[in-house]
Amino acid sequence: MGNRGSAQRTVIAVARRAWRALGRLLRAWRGRPGPSLDVGLPQWAEVDKRRRAHIRRVAALVERWAEEMEVPKRERARWLRAVWLHDALRDARLPKGTTHGAAAADRAARQGESDAGVLDAVRYHSIGYAGWDAAGRMLYLADYLEPGRRGRRKTRARLAERVPRDPDRVLREVVKQQIRGRLRAGRTIHPLTLEFWNSLDGD
Numbered sequence: 001m002g003n004r005g006s007a008q009r010t011v012i013a014v015a016r017r018a019w020r021a022l023g024r025l026l027r028a029w030r031g032r033p034g035p036s037l038d039v040g041l042p043q044w045a046e047v048d049k050r051r052r053a054h055i056r057r058v059a060a061l062v063e064r065w066a067e068e069m070e071v072p073k074r075e076r077a078r079w080l081r082a083v084w085l086h087d088a089l090r091d092a093r094l095p096k097g098t099t100h101g102a103a104a105a106d107r108a109a110r111q112g113e114s115d116a117g118v119l120d121a122v123r124y125h126s127i128g129y130a131g132w133d134a135a136g137r138m139l140y141l142a143d144y145l146e147p148g149r150r151g152r153r154k155t156r157a158r159l160a161e162r163v164p165r166d167p168d169r170v171l172r173e174v175v176k177q178q179i180r181g182r183l184r185a186g187r188t189i190h191p192l193t194l195e196f197w198n199s200l201d202g203d
């Protein structure tokens, strides 16, 4: 009985895997993104065409990682909500001293988004945040590694490939590159970015 039960579970697991693989193949073949990409921008978004294309690419990358990492649907949906919200007010006129991430997080919260991890992902996506869960980390990674961004394309593509197998180390690498870039340009490092960097496990 026990054996039959475990054989049955194995068959179901294999069938599920095959079904997902088939879905991936079909989508790749049609050149279309997966269904959860349809989350889309909130109605209050103010973004131009280029920004919209960037957000779409970030969503596609996060979707691809989630699929490869076999992340449960609910968690995948959280990551994607963070993606679609993160730059929603990037092209809006905002009061001085308000970041577009904070503005979007506040607006999303007013509109009913109650997931603290998603809101923190949106609020701090430009600077990093030590208190992030996977939604914040994946958004941060994809925002930097999406293929449309200029500069270091090959290096970034290789890092993007590695994310599903080794997210923690890639995250460290990305934060390092961001900090290095700012230092080289003689810019300041936000205390939250440093705190984020210090919170990551070293080698």
Ligand SMILES: [Fe+2]
Residues within 6 Å of the ligand: 054, 058, 086, 087, 143
């Ligand atoms: Fe972005």
